[in-house]
Amino acid sequence: MSASLVPARRRGLADEVADRVRDAIFDGGYAPGGQLREVELAEALGVSRGPVREALLKLEREGLVRSEWHRGATVTTLSAEDVAELDSLRAALEHLAVELVVERAGEDALAAIDAVVRRMDRAADEHEMVRCDLEFHDAVYAAAGHRRLLEAWCAIRSQVHLFLLTRIGVATDGYLAGIPAEHRELAAALRARDRETVLALFAEHRRQAFEILSGRTD
Known part of the structure; x- marks a missing residue:
């Protein structure tokens, strides 16, 4: 029994x-x-x-x-170690997600990514833009078609949201103006299925936020 x-x-x-x-x-x-x-x-x-x-x-x-x-x-206040760990883990997950999107994403999945980019143009403030930024990455992970990878992303999503909130708390200059164009470029590279270019663009996207939080200016 x-x-x-x-x-x-x-x-x-x-x-x-x-x-x-x-x-x-x-x-x-x-x-x-x-x-x-x-x-x-x-x-x-x-x-x-x-x-x-x-x-x-x-x-x-x-x-x-x-x-x-x-x-x-x-x-939670993110320490330097927290920032570095989140950045490195996000990089590993995102690398796989982008490769899978380039390899096999269908038109509907790519259209969902494009739709988030269009919403970015209507974001009223930095907090709404951060939400759109997270939704863009949600759409990328969904387009990858890898259930466990999506679950791994969901496990750290709230912490990445906090990471981006901390980033806008440090500096907002050019944030609202620059983020939509940056994501349009990412979406276009995904559509072009240019693996090397899109991986480099996603890496640069992460690097900018990481360097603002880590205080580096190089």
């Missing part, structure tokens, strides 16, 4: 709280290092502290929140 199972608990409310807090972080309502107090969040969202506590644990697993006994929960 199998071991008895603990009754499942409904987690819908905690998931909804996590969604609201995550959106607030991504919209700039809570900056890196900002305090996330259970009591205040519970009052603002009209829920008890239990779902808030569960939501913060979920966000901690995503890498968006860090908890320390003497500070409580705060929005």
Whole structure:
């Protein structure tokens, strides 16, 4: 006879709280290092502290929140090591994704990438542009047609979002104007299926953000 199972608990409310807090972080309502107090969040969202506590644990697993006994929960501040690790992991995943898109993506998948680029032209502010940037990469990973690769991307997506938010927190000069053109070039290279060119363009795209965050000017 199998071991008895603990009754499942409904987690819908905690998931909804996590969604609201995550959106607030991504919209700039809570900056890196900002305090996330259970009591205040519970009052603002009209829920008890239990779902808030569960939501913060979920966000901690995503890498968006860090908890320390003497500070409580705060929005993650990326260290130099965090930035380097995210950049290197993203590079490895993206290299495979781009190669697969060049090799086998169909017209519908490429059209989905183009559609995100068009939305970039309508982005109202830097935070909306960051969301579009992430959606562009979502579309690239979807076009690769590799389920486990897409799952690996989803596992770090929130942290990459935080990476890009940190980037615009350092410097926004030319960001809104330059990002759409940069992604149009990436999309065009994917359509041309020019492997070497598109890999170089994606590498340059990552390098710019990494160097801004690492403080390098070379």
